[in-house]
Amino acid sequence: xxxxPLQFAGAIASSxxxxxxxxxxECPVRKSNFCGGLLGEQLETTPLVDLKLKQVFRITPKRxxxxxxxxxxxxxxxxxxxxxxxxxxxxxxxxQILSILLPGDLISPIGIFAERLKFSVQALTEVHHCAFNxxxxxxxxxxxxxTFITYIKDCAANAEQLHLLLADLGRRNAAERVSxxxxxxxxxxxERGIGEADSFPFPLRQQHLADAVGLTTVHVSRVMAKxxxxxxxxxxxxxxRVGNLAELKxxxxxx
Amino acid sequence: xxxxPLQFAGAIASSxxxxxxxxxxECPVRKSNFCGGLLGEQLETTPLVDLKLKQVFRITPKRxxxxxxxxxxxxxxxxxxxxxxxxxxxxxxxxQILSILLPGDLISPIGIFAERLKFSVQALTEVHHCAFNxxxxxxxxxxxxxTFITYIKDCAANAEQLHLLLADLGRRNAAERVSxxxxxxxxxxxERGIGEADSFPFPLRQQHLADAVGLTTVHVSRVMAKxxxxxxxxxxxxxxRVGNLAELKxxxxxx
DNA sequence: CGTTGCGTTGAGTACCATCAACTGGGGTGG
DNA sequence: CCACCCCAGTTGATGGTACTCAACGCAACG
Numbered sequence: 001x002x003x004x005p006l007q008f009a010g011a012i013a014s015s016x017x018x019x020x021x022x023x024x025x026e027c028p029v030r031k032s033n034f035c036g037g038l039l040g041e042q043l044e045t046t047p048l049v050d051l052k053l054k055q056v057f058r059i060t061p062k063r064x065x066x067x068x069x070x071x072x073x074x075x076x077x078x079x080x081x082x083x084x085x086x087x088x089x090x091x092x093x094x095x096q097i098l099s100i101l102l103p104g105d106l107i108s109p110i111g112i113f114a115e116r117l118k119f120s121v122q123a124l125t126e127v128h129h130c131a132f133n134x135x136x137x138x139x140x141x142x143x144x145x146x147t148f149i150t151y152i153k154d155c156a157a158n159a160e161q162l163h164l165l166l167a168d169l170g171r172r173n174a175a176e177r178v179s180x181x182x183x184x185x186x187x188x189x190x191e192r193g194i195g196e197a198d199s200f201p202f203p204l205r206q207q208h209l210a211d212a213v214g215l216t217t218v219h220v221s222r223v224m225a226k227x228x229x230x231x232x233x234x235x236x237x238x239x240x241r242v243g244n245l246a247e248l249k250x251x252x253x254x255x
Numbered sequence: 256x257x258x259x260p261l262q263f264a265g266a267i268a269s270s271x272x273x274x275x276x277x278x279x280x281e282c283p284v285r286k287s288n289f290c291g292g293l294l295g296e297q298l299e300t301t302p303l304v305d306l307k308l309k310q311v312f313r314i315t316p317k318r319x320x321x322x323x324x325x326x327x328x329x330x331x332x333x334x335x336x337x338x339x340x341x342x343x344x345x346x347x348x349x350x351q352i353l354s355i356l357l358p359g360d361l362i363s364p365i366g367i368f369a370e371r372l373k374f375s376v377q378a379l380t381e382v383h384h385c386a387f388n389x390x391x392x393x394x395x396x397x398x399x400x401x402t403f404i405t406y407i408k409d410c411a412a413n414a415e416q417l418h419l420l421l422a423d424l425g426r427r428n429a430a431e432r433v434s435x436x437x438x439x440x441x442x443x444x445x446e447r448g449i450g451e452a453d454s455f456p457f458p459l460r461q462q463h464l465a466d467a468v469g470l471t472t473v474h475v476s477r478v479m480a481k482x483x484x485x486x487x488x489x490x491x492x493x494x495x496r497v498g499n500l501a502e503l504k505x506x507x508x509x510x
Numbered sequence: 511c512g513t514t515g516c517g518t519t520g521a522g523t524a525c526c527a528t529c530a531a532c533t534g535g536g537g538t539g540g
Numbered sequence: 541c542c543a544c545c546c547c548a549g550t551t552g553a554t555g556g557t558a559c560t561c562a563a564c565g566c567a568a569c570g
Binding site: 088090091094095096098110113114118119142152155156158159160162163164165166167169170171211213214253 | 343345346349350351353365368369373374397407410411413414415417418419420421422424425426466468469508
Binding site for chain 3: 205206207217218220221222224225
């Protein structure tokens with residue numbers, strides 16, 4: 001359960017103003033997210049907007065917590081690569097997954113302003129992440145209007161996903177929940193250029209699906225079996241293949 | 256379904272800088288919320304921080320929508336008095352209530368920055384509300400650190416409530432959902448000085464409870480009957496009376 | 511080659527939805 | 541004043557969805 005920060009593969013634990021060492025130079029998501037506004041969209045050609053911004057890069061192996069609910073932290077953590085998820089844990093050990101985090105996501109937008117969060121974050125795959133200093137970001141944020149706007153959009157998108165999931169859990173059956181969850185995830189991946197039209201990385205176990213949509217693993221297995229037997233989709237070897245998108249949308253009651 | 260803006264009881268439809276006419280002078284929630292930062296906490300003694308802030312006061316009768324999902328709006332709307340709720344509607348008419356809005360709540364924190372929202376807001380009782388101009392607030396917000404902090408706290412509290420509700424819908428049974436929902440509502444009321452220790456205003460129908468916690472009205476009725484017969488709580492004439500708080504918390508699996 | 515993690519399948523069951531009938535209060539209109 | 545209706549809530553009967561418990565298959569791994 002303890003977070004054991006490892007050194008970044010590229011051997012940078014902390015970087016202040018050394019462009020050539022920054023992993024961000026090659027970051028594929030920077031163009032479209034929060035970091036773009038913060039560090040500049042084209043790091044290779046344009047210098048960093050503000051080199052004084054402190055960044056600490058770390059790796060968390062899969063199944064380990066990146067952040068533990070209730071812990072005080074001075075960091076705002078960005079997922080650089082790999083997948084993670086936010087979740088709350090019930091006293092009896094059951095958990096509810098709140099959202100899946102993809103590269104380019106902040107662990108929590110409001111985390112920039114709050115020193116403690118009420119949910120935990122766990123790595124689904126090995127995750128490379130970057131810790132900004134919360135207080136530095138707080139100062140920077142209103143100053144840079146571009147960054148601020150992508151930040152607000154993050155918050156809004158975040159809230160919207162929660163609202164949709166809430167409606168699903170409250171009002172939809174198992175097959176609808178699962179297929180809607182998967183479709184939304186596909187949308188988010190496509191937005192970020194992850195995966196192809198009908199094939200996506202999919203590192204979630206059925207346990208994660210179950211915890212996300214409020215079912216048991218046994219029942220998720222049955223739902224997935226049905227989707228698979230209908231040629232609608234198939235998950236194997238951490239990869240999702242969509243055989244019949246139209247039918248998937250129909251099951252999901254979308255459009 | 257149409258919003259039909261009515262004149263404010265005090266006959267102020269629009270107010271720019273006329274302190275003595277402002278309903279806000281007597282507002283009981285201003286001290287603790289967003290408006291306090293914006294307008295000053297003690298309007299009677301201290302002049303407004305910024306009289307140029309445009310405010311338009313309106314009334315929406317119960318059961319009518321204050322805001323319709325997807326509509327473009329230049330306003331950020333604050334609930335001055337009365338109760339309302341945010342909800343999303345499914346294509347087949349079922350709905351999921353996202354949260355209950357009390358006096359002092361913004362219809363949506365991110366609504367300050369977004370010209371459209373994906374959920375609707377409906378008045379539960381007659382609601383008096385105040386429309387600020389979104390763009391004006393956007394400019395004002397980062398400038399006033401006090402206001403900004405209460406704003407961020409709003410956002411955080413908001414997200415936290417969603418997370419808790421999500422966990423409830425995903426992982427808890429009917430009795431737990433209902434009692435947790437009620438307890439959280441009680442907490443929020445107490446925070447704002449609404450109601451007494453064991454008695455609170457409660458304008459929700461069982462239909463609203465059902466739509467909030469993802470049950471049918473029939474089943475909510477059964478749960479409420481059980482809570483009532485156990486002397487735990489009773490709802491009558493728009494008022495909630497708690498007979499046994501400890502037991503209510505036990506049922507809700509709190510503490 | 512045992513162990514471990516993950517998924518699958520079957521049998522039995524609990525919870526909650528659905529359908530339907532009915533009650534009581536409050537408002538309205540004759 | 542009463543008849544009527546509507547709304548909100550209650551109650552009973554029935555059934556389906558999803559849960560629980562348990563056993564088993566399979567692949568990966570040391």
